[in-house]
Amino acid sequence: MKKFKIITYAAVLIIIVNIIINFIIITNQSDHISHIKKKIMNMRNNQSITIKKTNGEKARQCNDIAMIKEKIPNLFSLSEYALNVRTLMDKNNLAIKNKMVFTPDKNPKFSLFQYNTLIIVSGAYPAVKQFLADILNLEGLKYLSSVSMIRDKNNENRIIFSCRLSVFFKKGDI
Secondary structure (H helix, E strand, O other), rough: HHHHHHHHHHHHHHHHHHHHHHHHHHHHHHHHHHHHHHHHHHHHOOOOOOOOHHHHHHHHHHHHHHHHHHHHOOOOOOOHHHHHHHHHHHOOOOOOOOOOOOOEEEOOOEEEEEEEEEEEEEEEEHHHHHHHHHHHHHEEEEEEEEEEEEEEEOOOOOOEEEEEEEEEEEEOOO
């Protein structure tokens, strides 16, 4: 009988301590969550969120811009660049599916010229992968968009790779 009373008292004591601890912790957490919800709702209703940049963030942003400007070559020959891309296609034994015509961007940004072209080639996957790596390793600032790889319907061992390549250079470098 003594063991039963001791076990009962211990169980009741553990339950009471659990209730007290849970009440304290859960109340603090729910208060914190409701405070955060109120802040979010105020921000959503206000719609005038301003992002304050620290001096470190501004300095990092300036460093990023300087790094990008360094990547843009001082002298740039568009015909030489196009020849390099064509050489990479031949080096990787890729079949060319379209004419590679570089067209100027109608709305140049940041005192830079931008020329765009559509590249469509087909070949084995390792060759296409190497071609993509070679393009990314070319000198200068470039941007690839609309990248797609699909299996050739006529030959399952070949991949048709297409992408839009944008090349940037400084004004006055033509």
